[in-house]
Amino acid sequence: MKISINQKSIINRIITELTNGYSKPDLNQENDECSIREIPTMDATDFIADVYFQDDEQIVCIELKTVKPNKGVFKVEKEKVLEAKIALKNIYPDKVIRYFLAFPFDPLSDTPTGYDKQRFMDYCVGFRKYFSENEFLLASELWDFLSGDTDTMQQLIDIINRIATPQFAEKYEFLNNSTNKTTGKNDYIQYLTEWNLISEIELISNKTSISQKVKNNNRLTRKFNQSIFKDGEYNVERMIELKSLIV
Secondary structure, eight states: OOEEHHHHHHHHHHHHHHHHHHSSSOOHHHHTTTTTOOOOOEEEOOOOOOOEEEEEEEEEEEOOSSOOTTTHHHHHHHHHHHHHHHHHHHOTTTSSSEEEOOOOOSSTOOSOOOHHHHHHHHTTTTTTHOGGGGGGETTHHHHHHHSSSSHHHHHHHHHHHSSSSTTTTHHHHHHHHHHHHTHHHHHHHHHHHTOOHHHHHHHHHHHHHHHHHHHHHHHHHHHHHSEETTHHHHHHHHHHHHHOEEE
């Protein structure tokens, strides 16, 4: 990840003007100023995106942040975001680069999924000085952006509430015992449905077909016999491999 000396100078100027109050955050203007194409010669500041995806037209980076950020953190974050966008643009000059900070919920909201971006910007010290409203995603706005659906955050909360019950440990052990797929099939499918493990229900429905295909293949047989949870997490790798055997 590289940028040029001149690109670094542009970033420094933008940060200085924002810090001193000579300018206000303006995503479109900053993107225009940083779009200069030059041969990169120096390392950009390291960054980690919690979500990264790209298609033919754009690259999207999303960095999840705590809803109680430390004072003074946003100047550093803004500089990092600008360098990341320029460095990515140097690699992918024909793509739109979008970089968001993201906050999973709004601590000031009266409802679990509600949010007020202007109020949140005032709540976070120094936020408004460096970031505009279209540079971050908040609460249900974030989850709908990720899913491409609506009411995603409420759907997630509903799933969590169905799972986080006093019977959690009992159901977890029941589902992780593969013999219960046969001896207690009805309860097994009911618990999978409650926990939204729809892919696992599909595997059970195609158990006969899958078992025939893994026969005489030791690696696939081991996958087939694995428990659905591994180290406390759903065994996604197992599920994906077994689903690939379904015609």
